[in-house]
Amino acid sequence: MPSVNLRHSVRAIILEADNCILLCRFAIPDPAGTVVWAAPGGGIEPDETPLAALRRELQEEVGLTVGTRPPHVWHQEVVAPGHAAGYDGVVNDYFLIRTTRFTPRGTLSDDELAAENISGMKWWHPREIAGYQGSDLFSPRDLAAPLTALITSGVPAEPVLLGL
Incomplete structure (x- = not known):
């Protein structure tokens, strides 16, 4: 069986006091017009630990400093050609961060964020996600569930396996 080249990434489930989650708006160029709301984070660089990658990505994208190691709550593997440029798919590990609401502004400029397809950020309440009727997508697609x-049951004993 041929090996599969997956991009390993870390993402943060950033929840504030009212259980709103901070999501990044990714405007995906192909297919044109695709918008996906996803947790901030990104790829783990060679020789970088997942925690170091999470700290770097959150500073760059939203300006959040991560002190202690946050709990690992979700694990997702998506093997799909074209899902991540240059890869056969992605592995996303999600970590829970509780914080007070803040205005996201990382160290990356708007042009640098745009180069990563990030065109905005928004705090979403789970009810808004569950009731959303627009054309934008969420990652994972069933994010509300x-x-x-996670909000009602707390941190799981083992990371929950997510679908697409």
Whole structure:
């Protein structure tokens, strides 16, 4: 069986006091017009630990400093050609960060964020996600379900396996 080249990434489930989650708006160029709301984070660089990658990505994208090691709550593997440029798919590990609401502004400029396809950020309440009727997508697609479970049941003993 041929090996699969997956991009390993870390993402943060950033929740504030009212259980709103901070999501990044990714404007995906192909297919044109695709918008996906996803947790901030990104790829783990060679010789970088997942925690170091999470700290770097959150400073760059939203300006959040991560002190202690946050709990690992979700794990996602998506093997799909074209899902990540240059890869056969992605592995996303999600970590829970509780914080007070803040205005996201990382160290990356707007042009640098745009180069990563990030065109905005928004705090979403789980009810807004569950009731959303527009054309934008969420990652994972059923984000409202695992998010609600995380909020109501707390940190799982083992990371929950997510679908697409």
